[in-house]
Amino acid sequence: MKIDALKALLNEMTTEEKVGQTIQLSADFFSDQSEDITGPMNEMAMTEEKKYQVGSVLGISGAKETIALQKRYMEENRLNIPLLFMADIIHGDHTIFPIPLGLGATWNPDLIKQTAQISAKEASAQGLHVTFSPMVDLVRDPRWGRVMEATGEDKLLNKRYARAFVEGYQGEDLKEDLTKLAACVKHFAGYGAPRGGRDYNSVDLNENTLREHYLPAYQEGIDAGAKLVMTAFNTIDNIPATGNKRLMRDILREEMAFDGVLISDWGAIGELVPHGVAEDNKAAAKQALTAGVDIEMMSAAYSEHLVDLVNQDETLKTLLDESVWNILKLKNDLGLFEQPYRGANETTEKEAVFSNENKQVALTVAEQSIVLLENNGVLPLKKDSKLILTGPLSQSTDLLGAWSWKGNREQTTTLEDAMAAVANPDVFSVIDDRTFLEGQNSFFMDDLRTADTVVVALGESSEMSGEAASRTNIKLPENQLVLLRELKKLNKKVVAVLINGRPLDLSEVVPLVDALVEAWFPGTMGAEAITNILFGKVNPSGKLPMSFPRSVGQIPLTYNEDSTGRPMTEGKRSEKYLSRYLDAENTALYPFGFGRSYTTFEYANLTLSSQKISEDDGLQVSVDVKNTGDVKGLETVQVYLRDKVGEVVRPVKELVDFKQVECAPGESKTITFEITEEQLRYSHADHSVSSDAGTFLIGIGTDSSVTLSASFELEK
Numbered sequence: 001m002k003i004d005a006l007k008a009l010l011n012e013m014t015t016e017e018k019v020g021q022t023i024q025l026s027a028d029f030f031s032d033q034s035e036d037i038t039g040p041m042n043e044m045a046m047t048e049e050k051k052y053q054v055g056s057v058l059g060i061s062g063a064k065e066t067i068a069l070q071k072r073y074m075e076e077n078r079l080n081i082p083l084l085f086m087a088d089i090i091h092g093d094h095t096i097f098p099i100p101l102g103l104g105a106t107w108n109p110d111l112i113k114q115t116a117q118i119s120a121k122e123a124s125a126q127g128l129h130v131t132f133s134p135m136v137d138l139v140r141d142p143r144w145g146r147v148m149e150a151t152g153e154d155k156l157l158n159k160r161y162a163r164a165f166v167e168g169y170q171g172e173d174l175k176e177d178l179t180k181l182a183a184c185v186k187h188f189a190g191y192g193a194p195r196g197g198r199d200y201n202s203v204d205l206n207e208n209t210l211r212e213h214y215l216p217a218y219q220e221g222i223d224a225g226a227k228l229v230m231t232a233f234n235t236i237d238n239i240p241a242t243g244n245k246r247l248m249r250d251i252l253r254e255e256m257a258f259d260g261v262l263i264s265d266w267g268a269i270g271e272l273v274p275h276g277v278a279e280d281n282k283a284a285a286k287q288a289l290t291a292g293v294d295i296e297m298m299s300a301a302y303s304e305h306l307v308d309l310v311n312q313d314e315t316l317k318t319l320l321d322e323s324v325w326n327i328l329k330l331k332n333d334l335g336l337f338e339q340p341y342r343g344a345n346e347t348t349e350k351e352a353v354f355s356n357e358n359k360q361v362a363l364t365v366a367e368q369s370i371v372l373l374e375n376n377g378v379l380p381l382k383k384d385s386k387l388i389l390t391g392p393l394s395q396s397t398d399l400l401g402a403w404s405w406k407g408n409r410e411q412t413t414t415l416e417d418a419m420a421a422v423a424n425p426d427v428f429s430v431i432d433d434r435t436f437l438e439g440q441n442s443f444f445m446d447d448l449r450t451a452d453t454v455v456v457a458l459g460e461s462s463e464m465s466g467e468a469a470s471r472t473n474i475k476l477p478e479n480q481l482v483l484l485r486e487l488k489k490l491n492k493k494v495v496a497v498l499i500n501g502r503p504l505d506l507s508e509v510v511p512l513v514d515a516l517v518e519a520w521f522p523g524t525m526g527a528e529a530i531t532n533i534l535f536g537k538v539n540p541s542g543k544l545p546m547s548f549p550r551s552v553g554q555i556p557l558t559y560n561e562d563s564t565g566r567p568m569t570e571g572k573r574s575e576k577y578l579s580r581y582l583d584a585e586n587t588a589l590y591p592f593g594f595g596r597s598y599t600t601f602e603y604a605n606l607t608l609s610s611q612k613i614s615e616d617d618g619l620q621v622s623v624d625v626k627n628t629g630d631v632k633g634l635e636t637v638q639v640y641l642r643d644k645v646g647e648v649v650r651p652v653k654e655l656v657d658f659k660q661v662e663c664a665p666g667e668s669k670t671i672t673f674e675i676t677e678e679q680l681r682y683s684h685a686d687h688s689v690s691s692d693a694g695t696f697l698i699g700i701g702t703d704s705s706v707t708l709s710a711s712f713e714l715e716k
């Protein structure tokens, strides 16, 4: 539709119709079992008439269903304005990829973009228009269950993934390319930093930290063209984000130049009341509209009060028009006025969904997401050693993770079946023991005596991470530790495969195992991917996107912490008055960027093209990376630097770039990175972004524990 026609449409709308556009209902409001929804209808201040004025529906899927609802709705809607269909397609639609934390461990944004393209293709064929993804919240606290939905603790990595997701979902021409979805960057802002790691809790970030670490990934998603942003449940500066005018209007709209649709999170406008910043739903509606929230997801404040509010207040009337304009523009950008069913098509749906081609990508990405934490030589498994598989997740199909939308466990292979397909049947057997996940120990140790190597699948069930799944104890469940202790006594080689949604405290696990494989929730092809890693068909290359702590007491933990006045450095272990713990190291058990391979890489000849850098001239830094083992391997080469003196305290180390390189045994490659002045900029005390002249330390290595052994000067 031409812009003039769209404006004319807005002018033709009644206030009730405009308010309708700002309301989002879940799909069950349109189900045929209307008696089941009388209660919810009342709670949402809905009537049959109002229902056919709402602007969007969440949680619907299936071409047949979306076409039927759109048809019915358009017949009832006076102005024929089509509905928007939205859903949480987070790490796959039917074909489920690893959870985002696992995707983060690939360090491969191109591959992540491909997963987003596949999600969009599958979901658009079912008639969906918007996905509530990517979640780009930076995370430093593994107690928070939603770390599984994040891509980690680093802003650069998060930025690269944010862009990859948005570009993958939206493509280059959202209107014409019906296999694409509009993306929604969430949760603005700072949702990844709840106090104590408790979901929905308040957030206490100083503005400099917010700007320096947390905002960049949202900005990147917006710059990549994301059509929507979702508000966070939490407070920023003690004001809930959903009613925070400064955050939404001054920072998001003005500074960050976001001009799309701002949608509340589920019920978040209504929650301004229990937050204690609004007296009632009416005040909440006023506050949220004033802050610039265009769509209210599943609370009744707009539905109940917006008509009255705007009738009494010209300013609010203008704000309502702005919101409705944003929503109509989104519908127009998706081409819905011309094609209200967009990509929905039952035939295309059948072909698009869960295709072999999609599963092949799911396999590759799952393989690349797996991180080898320990290996004393037991992996890859020897084909002729006597193998036993056990553990609570060995026969489980709970491999998809907490946000696996249309993922079907019945189409998910268990580790037992995947391993049985490749292991020599004479030497491979399985001991069924799911009880270790359920809380009782069982006694089958005698059966294990015949094995050389025991593969034990451990971890969390999918309900133990995700939304509303915070934990204070992030160790393996105690009965799984009991199992490992018993196995240790048998003196067998033990390979532990971990399936879980957060960095765990593995301090007690490490001494009990010979190899430790972090597989996250690996998705549709997860069991096959794990098997390929275990038997060496694929050499592991995943690198942690988030630190694994030594103990829950270190949390929040991040490699790029601020410098302190009393740093704890090597050689100072006997000193007391330092920033340290009496009972633990400061460092992570496995640092950000860490991951082993079946080969080894040697780094040598760190070389800088110049000792100086300026605003006009950057420099090149290079290093030789050599595969010193006997199998081919993929290494992620990481560059870190430190700004020695800043106007505000700077991190002890920051990732500034990375590249992946594949080397054959014995092969050496020189990897070169460009360093420019732009990469040295940061948020200053007045929140301006610039660099400071002076010394920078730099290093290139295999993970964030690298020593920064070279330096250069920025001249201004």
Ligand code: NOJ
Residues within 6 Å of the ligand: 088, 132, 186, 265, 266, 467
């Ligand atoms: C609440 C979650 O916080 C958000 O991420 C999700 O998109 C909505 N629910 C919709 O399901």
